[in-house]
Amino acid sequence: MLKGLGQIANLGNIVKQAQEMNSKMQALGDQLKTKKATGVAGGGLVEVDVNGLGEVLTVRLDPDLVAKGDREILEDLLPAAFNAAKEKAKQLHDQAMQELTGEMNLPGLGDMLESFGQPPKSP
DSSP: TTTTHHHHHHHHHHHHHHHHHHHHHHHHHHHHHHHHEEEEEGGGGGGEEEEETTTTEEEOOOOHHHEEETTHHHHHHHHHHHHHHHHHHHHHHHHHHHHHHOOOTTTTTTHHHHOOOOOOOOO
């Protein structure tokens, strides 16, 4: 009959650990907001800076490219630069998650925790 009390104590420990992990994930999100990743396209004609969460910070266009007014080139280079920056931000995020979880190898843990460090998806 008293064996169930031990499980209740374990539940409290699990809740405490979950709260600690939530705090760490919040801190991770704050840390990633201060990181910067740059994506470059067209040999530097277009550069995009994003933070570690993938939020766009700045876009720089080569003045000569803008002066030419070549819309097609811009339409090609902008997505390439955005995608390159996003990939670098993902690498920052993955590295931070690895540091947070250490060598824990729990299936699905990385995916679950990753969702905490990402901004909400738009509908």
